[in-house]
Amino acid sequence: MRSWAWFFEFAIAVAGAGASTVYYRDSTNSYLVAREADNRATLIPDDPASTKLLGFAVHEAGAKLYWSDGSAIWRAGLDGSGPEIHVGAMLEVTWIGAHFGHAASDVTLTVEDVACVDIVAWSPTRVTCVMARPARTVASTKIPLSRVQIATSAGATPGVQPDFDALVSTPGYAMPLVQAITVTTTLLNPHTLAIDAGDRAASSLYFSDHAGGRVYLASTLSSSLRVLLSGAWSVHGLFVLGRSLYFTAEANGTVQRVDLSTMSSVTVVAGLRSPRGLCVDPSNTTLYVAEKGGKLLAASTSGTPGVARRVLGGSTMARLNGVALGPDGTLYWTETNTNVVARTSLTSVGRQVLVGGQPQSILSWPRHVYALSSGTGLYYTEYAGRISLLPLPGAPSTVVNAAVSTTALGQLDGRVLGATPLDALPFYALE
Numbered sequence: 001m002r003s004w005a006w007f008f009e010f011a012i013a014v015a016g017a018g019a020s021t022v023y024y025r026d027s028t029n030s031y032l033v034a035r036e037a038d039n040r041a042t043l044i045p046d047d048p049a050s051t052k053l054l055g056f057a058v059h060e061a062g063a064k065l066y067w068s069d070g071s072a073i074w075r076a077g078l079d080g081s082g083p084e085i086h087v088g089a090m091l092e093v094t095w096i097g098a099h100f101g102h103a104a105s106d107v108t109l110t111v112e113d114v115a116c117v118d119i120v121a122w123s124p125t126r127v128t129c130v131m132a133r134p135a136r137t138v139a140s141t142k143i144p145l146s147r148v149q150i151a152t153s154a155g156a157t158p159g160v161q162p163d164f165d166a167l168v169s170t171p172g173y174a175m176p177l178v179q180a181i182t183v184t185t186t187l188l189n190p191h192t193l194a195i196d197a198g199d200r201a202a203s204s205l206y207f208s209d210h211a212g213g214r215v216y217l218a219s220t221l222s223s224s225l226r227v228l229l230s231g232a233w234s235v236h237g238l239f240v241l242g243r244s245l246y247f248t249a250e251a252n253g254t255v256q257r258v259d260l261s262t263m264s265s266v267t268v269v270a271g272l273r274s275p276r277g278l279c280v281d282p283s284n285t286t287l288y289v290a291e292k293g294g295k296l297l298a299a300s301t302s303g304t305p306g307v308a309r310r311v312l313g314g315s316t317m318a319r320l321n322g323v324a325l326g327p328d329g330t331l332y333w334t335e336t337n338t339n340v341v342a343r344t345s346l347t348s349v350g351r352q353v354l355v356g357g358q359p360q361s362i363l364s365w366p367r368h369v370y371a372l373s374s375g376t377g378l379y380y381t382e383y384a385g386r387i388s389l390l391p392l393p394g395a396p397s398t399v400v401n402a403a404v405s406t407t408a409l410g411q412l413d414g415r416v417l418g419a420t421p422l423d424a425l426p427f428y429a430l431e
Contacts, residue, residue, distance in 0.1 A: 071088075091111060101152045113147070155176070191236070199242075204219065208235035235249060250292075255278060271308075325371065367382065
């Protein structure tokens with residue numbers, strides 16, 4: 001079991017267990033743990049339905065929603081149709097053998113029927129590729145070697161050939177010969193997501209990994225996956241516009257900008273208190289960032305570290321998370337502690353609640369918000385697994401509801417509606 005420093009998501013049971021029992025998820029996301037005051041621990045079989053909606057991105061031109069649940073990245077149509085796992089883990093696969101062509105371009109590699117397109121090392125006797133596995137993956141997951149294949153113009157070879165020694169000395173034998181295969185699986189903890197919503201042809205999906213302190217770049221068109229940044233800890237906000245990638249680093253209170261052409265980085269804003277979500281205007285001149293404590297701030301993207309000016313803030317705004325800018329200059333944000341999605345005009349500043357804030361509101365821990373480019377509506381997410389579309393004006397409708405099987409959110413909805421919850425009502429730390 002890993003040290004307690006690795007535990008990043010906690011759940012405290014408020015009923016149905018002793019007051020001293022603490023529930024938490026290990027950073028591998030492979031099991032839940034119930035730990036008593038005397039340090040006794042009980043492992044609880046994990047259920048993907050218990051994972052939470054941590055990141056969210058929308059690509060309108062590509063007609064896709066993307067979201068992360070702490071162990072995988074999902075995608076679906078804009079109406080929530082056809083949900084599927086896009087990134088479930090990172091695989092590094094190495095083939096050792098003979099007859100692997102004359103160049104990397106001579107080989108075609110597949111793992112579980114998915115093409116592995118990022119070949120990072122090649123020789124006639126050894127080939128290595130890295131890819132995203134589009135399936136739920138846990139520590140116990142094993143990739144059957146029979147589902148791992150290498151092919152050249154001479155033919156395809158799945159798995160390992162037990163008669164390798166005899167075949168490799170056979171004159172004229174040209175098909176790939178595989179003596180051994182190694183598969184290294186890296187479990188991911190995807191958190192914040194970003195895609196260039198303004199680029200109709202965008203195919204790059206960026207995401208932060210809380211456990212590893214990295215930012216990854218995944219393709220939306222293939223299995224391509226690679227580490228883009230290392231040492232990027234506590235990233236709760238990502239935004240990409242053209243060749244600029246912005247991210248908030250909560251631990252040191254900064255907003256950084258990375259030039260994706262040169263991979264050079266600059267600090268755009270410093271001295272923030274727990275910066276979370278951020279967005280940038282289409283002209284790439286002004287960024288807006290939400291501080292968890294309840295402030296919305298604006299700053300120049302010029303690259304000269306400056307002081308952010310306050311756009312809005314107050315005692316009624318608690319635990320801000322997501323922020324988005326509409327095409328008409330309206331700023332939208334989520335307030336997790338007050339269960340509110342709100343907005344303000346940048347010309348006449350004032351908080352207007354769009355969703356939540358009422359005793360009978362069905363809204364639990366809103367996290368992200370995305371304003372449609374048409375200005376006719378917005379998406380917002382809830383931590384326990386729900387994505388909704390709100391027309392402006394109009395009433396919200398649910399497009400993704402992973403919360404149906406999530407005990408916490410289902411029971412909270414029931415309590416709001418006056419129903420009696422079950423004995424156990426878990427709450428979760430919102431990170």
